[in-house]
Amino acid sequence: MEDVAMRTNLDLTPFYRSSIGFDRIFDLLENASVNADKWPPFNILKLGEDTYRIAIAVAGFAESELTITHEAKMLVVNGAKSEDDEALYLHQGLPVRSFVRRFELADHVIVEGAKLENGLLLINLKKETPVEMKSRRIAIQAETAKAASKQIEGAKA
Incomplete structure (x- = not known):
């Protein structure tokens, strides 16, 4: 149960297999939480x-x-x-x-x-x-x- 609560990352691996040229967009989505200061x-x-x-x-x-x-x-x-x-x-x-x-x-x-x-x-x-x-x-x-x-x-x- 703790593992599910601690996991906040979204796995975009399936999208990498079926899309071409969107690497930068996926990187942006993965790094969106970096800017924590609101x-x-x-x-x-x-x-x-x-x-x-x-x-x-x-x-x-x-x-x-x-x-x-x-x-x-x-x-x-x-x-x-x-x-x-x-x-x-x-x-x-x-x-x-x-x-x-x-x-x-x-x-x-x-x-x-x-x-x-x-x-x-x-x-x-x-x-x-x-x-x-x-x-x-x-x-x-x-x-x-x-x-x-x-x-x-x-x-x-």
Whole structure:
């Protein structure tokens, strides 16, 4: 009974056998529990077919204390709060501490911009699929009747 309670990993081995090219997705699923720190809270919104927004609650942070870095397939948001040694808190209920929040981005997702509004850091993202990767219909070329008739005439001679 303890073994079942202790086991939290999901076995994705059967999916590896029947899928091709999804290794990265399975790795993400297996490592999803690594980011155990749930602070600061955030939302991910889908605004349109190819547009998204990440909203992170960063109340108490100034623009100068926040940095956003777009690395290879990774968006890193860093909040560095300086310690105020002169302040004497009688009660500190606001969790204003430094943080690093990482978001794994899909291929061809770009960061369009970011703004700080009402205590929320809003980061706009857009997926731009290159033209050569968009689906397109391939025309099927049929053999023309004229070419077929020439071939038959050549056989008679």
